[in-house]
Each structure stands twice: as C-alpha cells, then as structure tokens.
Amino acid sequence: MKRLTSLAAIALALSLSAGCAHRRTANELPPEPPSATATAEADDAGDQASTVGTAPLPGSRGDFLQSVPSDRVFFDFDSYALDDRDRTTLDAQAAWLTRNSGVRVLIEGHADERGTREYNLALGDRRANAARDYLESRGIAASRMQTISWGKERPANPASTEEAYAENRRAVTVVPE
C-alpha cells in the first residue's frame, strides 16, 4: 500500500498540468447537473489526461477520482439532507471503497460563509456525518471512516455568490494520496 501510494504520487506529479486539470474538474464539479457543454469539457479533460499516460494506480486518490462521479456531495442552505443525486454519488464511492477494502477515508464537512462560525462547525459536522452514515449503510465499516468539520473555514470557491455558496456546502470524501 505504501509503495503503491508513492508510485501514484509520482505518476500524479509527472502528469503535470494535464493531470491537474483533470483533478480540478473532479474537485469542482458544481452541484447542478452538468449541461451538455460541461460534460463535453469534462470528457476533453479526461482525454487530455489519458494522452499523457497517467493511469492512476488502483486504490489511489487518482483512481478514486476517476471511478466515481464526484468525491463530494452538495447540500441545500442550512441542510444536511442527501438527495438522489448525492446518494448516486455515494453509492459509487461505496462501490469503490468495497473494491478497495484497505483504504481508509476522511470525510470533510463544510459550510458556506452565511452562518455564524460556531454554528457552521456543527453544521459541517452534520454534513460529514450524513455522508458517513450513508456510506456505512452501504456496507463500509465505520472503522474505515473518520470525519472532520471545517465549518466555513475552507471554502472550495472563495467568491461570495450563490454559485460559490452552493459549491461550498459540501461533504468531501478524501482518499489518501
């Protein structure tokens, strides 16, 4: 596992900008269903990644990001409820985690900036646990999952717009590099 991880890190480092572009696409998938244009862009990014020969190693973060629709689920304002789209995302994550039974994950809960600091810490904890509980219901052992709440301290998108807020209200499943 250790060796695989470092190989994956080297592969990622070698992939340079193309690899980064792919990861950025996966990390910043907006919560709305992608339009036809957005899908085409995502496919382009995937093609670029493959042309420089970055096949992620099984069990790596790269593998996880390529195998699931998204590493994160998004929430409505002041909510920690999962919708069908979130469950589809988490089902895929659960399937990958089932295939890679040695991998432990950290689930980060986040809030947008429109909330008091302490409440948002509690809200981020709720969101991380909502994702965690669902993954557990899909057969992932609780011992493989840790949660952390960042409240509003680590926005994915620093802008103060509705779109940015929607990106920031999230629970992210983090697979080790």
Added chain:
Amino acid sequence: MKPLFALFALLLASAGQAQTEPQSAEPPPLEVDVTGGQRAALPIAVPSMPTPQEAATAAGGTGALGRQVADIVATDLRNSGLFTPIGPGGLHAVSFPQVTAPDFPYFATTGAQNLVQGFVQANANGSITVGCYLYDIAAQNELTRQGYVVQPRDWRRAAHRCADAIFSRLTGEGAYFDTRIVYVSETGPARRRIKRLAIMDYDGANHRFLTNGQWTVLTPRFAPNQQTITFMTYQDERPRVMVYELDSGRTRPLVAGPNMTFAPRYSPDSRYIIFSMAIGGNTDIYRIPVAGGTPQRLTNSPGIDTGGSYSPDGSRIVFESDRGGSQQIYMMDSDGSNQRRISFGGGGYATPVWSPRGDLIAFTKTGGFRIGVMAPDGSGERILTGGGYAEGPTWAPNGRAIMFTRGASQGELWYVDVASGATRRVPTPLGGSDPAWSPLRP
C-alpha cells in the same frame, strides 16, 4: 505637588506595579447621561502633561511621554463617544506647578467643562510615575486625582488607567480602557486562510502573536482571572478546545477523546469552561473544570446546541439552539435545567453573549447578520449595526461597548457603542476576527 500625593506616590513606588489610589467613599455624581446616549459629548480639555525634570527612560524622555500620555487619554475619551476632547495640540502649555493649580480662566475660554492635567516623572528605581488630575472648570475644583507607578514599557497602561479614572468619575460607569483583546489574526486567500491567535491592548497597541499560523485557530476567550485563554485549534487536524496559559505559554487540550469540541467560554469564577461537543452529527453543550476532568452534559436535544455564555452571577447560561427548526436563543440554569426559548423576533439568532453588567444579551441576528442586544427575558430587542456582515459580539467589561467581526470571509474588528450605536474600526496589522475583550487588567 501636594504632600498627600507625594506620600502616596512614594508608597506606590515600592509596590512597583500599576495601582490606583483608593476611591473616595462618596459616590460620584452622574454628570453624563449614558443610558440615553443622546446628550452632546462633553467637552474636556486635555493639555500635554509636563515633567518636573526632563529625564530619559526606557520608553523615551519624560517630556515626550507627557505629550503621548495626554494623547492617549484624549483618544480613549473620544473613543467612548461621550466626550469631545480639546487638545493636547492647540492648548497653552501647562507648567509643573500648574498641575495642581490650574489656570481655570484660560481653560474656561476653550469651551471645555472639565480639565485633565497630570505629569510624568522618572523615579530613581527606573519606574515612572504618571499623575492624573481631573478638574471642574466652572466650579474651579478638583474632582479626582490618581497616581500610577509603572515600568516605562507600561506607560500606555498608566494613560489608559488615567482615562478610566476620568471616565468613571464623570459618568458613574465602570472603566474599560485598561483592557486587552485576544482575537484571530487573518491573512492569505480564503481557501488557505492563515489564522493566528493574537493579543493586543484594546486600542490596538502592543500587538503580538500567540501562535505561529501552522494550524487554524478560532474563537479565543479570556478567563475572567486572565490567567488562561481558551480557544479552538485544528492542531494535528484534530479540531478541539485548548487552554493556553498566559504566563508560561503552555497549551493543553481541555477535553480528552476524539470528538470535535468548540465554542468554549469560561464561568465567571474562572473554574469551569462550557463548550460544545459534536458526536456523530449531534452537538450539545457540556461543562468541565478548567483544570480538566469529566465533561458534564448540559443539553440533550437532537439539534445543534452551541454558543453558551454564563450570566455574570454564574447561575444561568444563555445559548443558541436550532431544536425548534431555526437558530434561536435559549436560557437554562447552569446545571442544564429549566431550558426555555427567549428569542421570538423574526429570523434567526446566534452567538448570545451575556453582558458583564447582566442587563443585556448581545447576539448575531442571522437574517442579515447584524449585532443586536436584548434583555435576558428576550424583550427590548435593539439592532446596533447597519449594513455589512457582522457576527460574534464580545462585551467591554463595563457593558457599554461591544466588539465584533465584520466581513464574512475577510474579517475586520469593529467596535460599537451600545448606547449611541456609533461604530468604528479597531486597527489590526492584518485581518481580524473572533475578538474577545478582557476584563479590566489587574
């Protein structure tokens, strides 16, 4: 210099710390209307303070210090919103003998009603004495006098103490200038914001950092006895409440175990800290001795219960909860019993903080994010801040002023006078958030 004062200064010099002359037993008359806040600010003359003999100190010459002390006294009084200081610039120089024999006819021509005079004197042991005298110009009499003996590096404290003495004598209100602020200094992009614990005087002077910025820190609070600070840190990516010992600089976790702990606040006797702990997505309020021990659970709702703050007598705790569907303010006895909602206005309420005077609870109104106050029974709600995101109020020790965070992602520290609603920015070297106002310094 009058003999009585000279004797007292001598006594103080041996003590070697900032100390005040005992207050007279007679209660001061209320000369400024502070509850209405509408009366015009009181004009008060603050000339430069002379020195009996120019001498070098570790903080500069005594003559220059006399001017700087007068500047700080004037600034403090202006900051209160209750005074319009005249001087030090533009006023006739005061000679040392005139400190106790003011030129009342001259100061009457300035339009001032009161006069602050004083002196700065170097002592043989390296300390300095700051004398501080308050006069009524029309009545031509002395209202109070104080002497402060401090190390030269603490000269600003002597000035703040002088301003505190004048403020209290003329308003009947508690002092609050000789205080500090602990807060979170912020810099860098929002996605990787660097947040460091920092401490400074209430006016922004004597700023220093307490943590190096490696880990995000949040919500520091002063212990009422000012021996420790509690705060939340992401040290080792384990978000939890820590206790920082101001003397030693040592930091230790408050609560054992893996769960996230946050929103700490001390009991008035500094023996306990109430805090929030999130377990499996549910947040409740707990109490634990500052020295450590077993947390005692105070709330038990399936909602988010956080932001606890003690009443000044320690008998009750105000907190926020979304158990009813939205964030609202609740009250309970300090053992967790008798929980009841007290906020019923439109929109949500968060971060309740009990005034040190006990008469008001400050809060963040989450619809629009403004700072407001209400009585402990929930009545008399009043919004203090205008446009712009605001959250996280903290009270001055006299309950007259509130400091808070302005800005949702790039924070600044701001101050609002509770009576008048006048606001001003508190200077910080970088961005700032989560201020906590100290009690009066010992």
